Amino acid sequence: MTKSKFIMHYLLLNKFSYLLAIVCIFIVNYLQVEIPRYIQLAVDLLNQSTLESKAGLVENVEWVIALSVVMVVVRILSRMYALNPGRITEAALKNDVFHRLNRLPSTFHDKFASGKLISIINNDLNGIRLFYGIGFLQLFNILFALSLTPIWMWKISPELTLYSVIPIAIAAIIFRIGFRKLRALHAERLNRLQDLSEQLMNYLSGIDLIKNQQMGDWVTNEVNKVNRRLYDCTMQIAKIQTIYMPILDYANHFMKVLILGLGGYYLLQAKLTIGEITAFLSYSVLLALPLMHLGRIVTVYQMGMISIDSVQNILNNAVPSTDMLRMDDNEKSALRRSTLSVQNLSYGYPNAKDKQSQMVLKDLSFSIEPGEKVGVLGSIGAGKSTLVNCLNHHLSLDPGQIFWGDKDITQVSRQDWRSYVRTITQDPFLFSATISENVKFGAKRKNQDVDELDVAQVLELSQLQEDVQRFGARDQTLVGEKGIMLSGGQKQRLSIARALLTPSDLIIMDNVLSAVDYETERTILKGVFNRIQEQSLLVVSHRVSALEYMDKILVLEQGEIIARGTHAELLESSSYYRQTWELQQHESEASA
Numbered sequence: 001m002t003k004s005k006f007i008m009h010y011l012l013l014n015k016f017s018y019l020l021a022i023v024c025i026f027i028v029n030y031l032q033v034e035i036p037r038y039i040q041l042a043v044d045l046l047n048q049s050t051l052e053s054k055a056g057l058v059e060n061v062e063w064v065i066a067l068s069v070v071m072v073v074v075r076i077l078s079r080m081y082a083l084n085p086g087r088i089t090e091a092a093l094k095n096d097v098f099h100r101l102n103r104l105p106s107t108f109h110d111k112f113a114s115g116k117l118i119s120i121i122n123n124d125l126n127g128i129r130l131f132y133g134i135g136f137l138q139l140f141n142i143l144f145a146l147s148l149t150p151i152w153m154w155k156i157s158p159e160l161t162l163y164s165v166i167p168i169a170i171a172a173i174i175f176r177i178g179f180r181k182l183r184a185l186h187a188e189r190l191n192r193l194q195d196l197s198e199q200l201m202n203y204l205s206g207i208d209l210i211k212n213q214q215m216g217d218w219v220t221n222e223v224n225k226v227n228r229r230l231y232d233c234t235m236q237i238a239k240i241q242t243i244y245m246p247i248l249d250y251a252n253h254f255m256k257v258l259i260l261g262l263g264g265y266y267l268l269q270a271k272l273t274i275g276e277i278t279a280f281l282s283y284s285v286l287l288a289l290p291l292m293h294l295g296r297i298v299t300v301y302q303m304g305m306i307s308i309d310s311v312q313n314i315l316n317n318a319v320p321s322t323d324m325l326r327m328d329d330n331e332k333s334a335l336r337r338s339t340l341s342v343q344n345l346s347y348g349y350p351n352a353k354d355k356q357s358q359m360v361l362k363d364l365s366f367s368i369e370p371g372e373k374v375g376v377l378g379s380i381g382a383g384k385s386t387l388v389n390c391l392n393h394h395l396s397l398d399p400g401q402i403f404w405g406d407k408d409i410t411q412v413s414r415q416d417w418r419s420y421v422r423t424i425t426q427d428p429f430l431f432s433a434t435i436s437e438n439v440k441f442g443a444k445r446k447n448q449d450v451d452e453l454d455v456a457q458v459l460e461l462s463q464l465q466e467d468v469q470r471f472g473a474r475d476q477t478l479v480g481e482k483g484i485m486l487s488g489g490q491k492q493r494l495s496i497a498r499a500l501l502t503p504s505d506l507i508i509m510d511n512v513l514s515a516v517d518y519e520t521e522r523t524i525l526k527g528v529f530n531r532i533q534e535q536s537l538l539v540v541s542h543r544v545s546a547l548e549y550m551d552k553i554l555v556l557e558q559g560e561i562i563a564r565g566t567h568a569e570l571l572e573s574s575s576y577y578r579q580t581w582e583l584q585q586h587e588s589e590a591s592a
């Protein structure tokens with residue numbers, strides 16, 4: 001979407017409110033120029049002492065009071081109609097940005113640090129709120145004030161009007177030069193805010209390490225450097241604003257002196273009355289006020305434009321076209337319980353220097369039948385997680401390599417694909433919520449609440465129920481940010497419970513049992529086997545003990561399948577498998 005389309009799209013979101021705002025702003029500005037006219041008539045009647053003039057004076061004063069009251073009411077309405085759309089747009093954009101972030105592929109998130117995104121959602125969207133709120137209000141205020149006021153002034157004295165505009169015009173030119181410099185500085189400031197947010201987020205996620213390794217001074221110094229750059233930029237903005245803002249203020253004073261001087265001269269020549277000079281002075285304020293607000297408006301406009309660029313950096317990233325395709329219920333159920341077949345799968349990370357020579361997965365072929373339990377054994381760096389991320393389509397793949405039934409998974413939207421495949425990753429992520437909520441997270445289907453008995457059952461199966469019963473508030477215990485209250489093994493078991501709760505056709509467990517002992521590992525796997533008799537299971541591990549009971553095991557080394565078979569077959573056929581098994585048997589006995 002182009003920038004102008006973006007601006008139009010969100011303006012149209014509140015079109016009726018904006019229309020009412022424009023009408024109200026016009027009425028306010030019209031009344032603003034009308035009231036001095038009644039003041040002028042009243043002042044000119046002050047010198048006369050007839051009964052008629054007194055009645056006229058009272059009538060004019062009454063008009064001034066009545067119009068002022070109406071103006072106050074309409075001004076309140078104009079603020080309401082003009083400012084609320086800013087808040088509505090901010091809320092709508094937050095939803096749009098979050099929705100897009102949720103659908104963008106991992107390649108986008110690899111490029112954009114979370115801290116930067118948070119800064120855009122907080123600071124830049126605030127700039128957009130001001131743009132669509134106060135920016136709109138003041139723009140029309142200025143437009144109407146600058147077009148109506150000179151006409152009313154002209155009606156009194158064309159000559160004096162021309163002279164009065166001279167200081168304002170000069171000030172506006174000087175002002176323009178200053179504000180051109182500001183645009184670049186505002187953009188820089190928002191970038192620096194994003195840098196600071198990214199850095200803080202980075203350090204705060206590693207705060208325990210920073211304390212343990214006594215890196216506090218170094219980190220403080222690094223934050224100081226980024227903060228200093230932000231401070232310098234903010235100070236430069238403040239400096240320019242302090243120098244240029246008062247220029248319009250001085251112009252206003254100068255204009256008043258001019259009106260009094262020239263107006264007095266015309267008064268002596270009987271070209272103007274005192275009432276007209278009084279009205280002229282009021283008009284000069286009406287003319288100068290919006291110009292004095294111009295500084296703020298230009299800032300709001302500049303910040304708004306820069307913020308729109310930042311938000312568009314997110315929103316203009318297209319969701320892959322296949323992710324836009326959604327299957328209907330019939331298509332979905334036709335593909336239930338299909339065979340996953342991997343055919344000559346090769347993968348190299350796009351950021352590798354030479355993708356061909358740095359292939360992480362090389363020509364892999366295997367299948368997982370419905371209900372089959374398959375294991376993948378591989379040493380550190382063999383490519384296990386890469387394989388998992390290809391299978392769940394977390395990574396972007398070339399077509400023709402992975403099929404679900406006869407459907408190429410690259411032709412299925414990621415959202416649909418994940419209703420068939422659930423992955424439990426090796427770094428379990430927990431939300432800052434209760435244990436129960438963490439298990440149920442995202443599992444609510446078709447407005448039906450998850451059965452608490454089911455939660456208890458999956459906690460039991462993942463061997464976490466005993467631990468949970470020991471906690472003060474049982475499954476209502478808060479786990480803290482990222483599950484800080486739980487041990488590594490407890491986190492792993494909680495993420496297993498979460499995956500078991502929602503039905504899916506294939507569960508992938510990527511090295512999720514590394515933090516539990518051999519006995520617990522066996523019991524958990526037994527529980528998982530019982531729960532998912534109908535579903536397929538892929539367990540990835542560097543521990544043979546986790547794979548012993550699988551229907552088949554693939555041995556992965558340097559991205560290639562070097563052996564395959566059952567546990568018994570591999571003990572016979574693969575020396576690598578046998579040696580790993582023997583080595584781990586000793587470890588297991590030693591730890592028992």
Ligand SMILES: Nc1ncnc2c1ncn2[C@@H]1O[C@H](COP(=O)(O)OP(=O)(O)OP(=O)(O)O)[C@@H](O)[C@H]1O
Pocket residue numbers: 349351352360378379380381382383384385386387542
């Ligand atoms: N995002 C990435 N960009 C570039 N290279 C990567 C990326 N992720 C992994 N790799 C590389 O791919 C290779 C395989 O990594 P992978 O994480 O798949 O191995 P693994 O078998 O799961 O290892 P581990 O048991 O340690 O988790 C490694 O050489 C790693 O450096």
